[in-house]
Amino acid sequence: MEQAFDYLQLALGVLCGVASVWLVVQLVRDRPPGNRLTDLLGLLEVGLLVLAVLGVVRLVTGGDGVPAWEYAGYLLATLLFVPAGLVWSAGDRSRGGTAVLLVAVLLVPFMFVRLAQIWASGG
C-alpha cells in the first residue's frame, strides 16, 4: 500500500510536469488549451482521486502520530485545484485562463511536498 501510494504520487508528479510544460507552450503561443490537454488534466484528476483514497487508507492503517485532520485536509484540497482551475479558466479564454490552469497544475506537486512533510512530522 505504501509503495502504491509512492509510485502513484511519482507518476502524477511527472504528469503535472508534462501538463505544465504543455501549458507554458500554449501560453507562449497564445492559444487556449485544447481537448487533448484537457483530457490530460482529467486523467490527472482521476489519478489524484485514487491517490486520495490510498492516502486515507494509509492514514487509517499506519498513520499513528500523523496529524490526521491536517493530512486528510491536504488530501482533499489537492483534489480541488484542477477542477477549480478548469471552471475559473473557462471564463477567460485568453492567456489569463491558461495561466490559471498552470497555477493549478503547479500547486499539485507543492501539495505532495506538504503531504510528505506532514506525514514525516508524525512518523
Next chain:
Amino acid sequence: MARPSSPTATGWGRALVFVYGVFAIAATGRSVLQLTTEFSRAPLPYLLSGFAAVVYCVATYALATGRRRLALVTVGIELVGVLLVGLSSLLLPQDYPDRTVWSDFGAGYGFVPLVLPVVGLWWVLRGVRRA
C-alpha cells in the same frame, strides 16, 4: 458562468484572482484547524492567521467582482500585515511559538504572501489609470 466579466478579473487578473482564492481557502482551512483544536497553545499567531484568512477572502471577492476600492483596502492591509508580522516574527520570535502565513515574510509559502500584495496593488492601480 453568468458572472459579468470585471476588469480586475480578466486577462492576467484571472490568474491573480485564482492565486488569491487558493490563499483564501488555504488560510481559512489552516486557521479553522488552529483555532478549534489548539488555540491556547499560540493565541497570537493563531488569531493573526484568522485575520489573514478574512483579509484574503475579502480581497479575493473584491478582485473577482471588480470592486477596486475594497481591493485596494484589503490588499493594502495584507501588505502592511505581511511586513509587520514578518518583521516582528524575526525580532520577537518568542511571541510566535507557531507559524502564521505571514511569519518570516511568508518564507513558508515561498515568499508568495510578500509578492502577492505588491502584484495585487500594481494590478488594481494599473486598471484605475486605464479606466
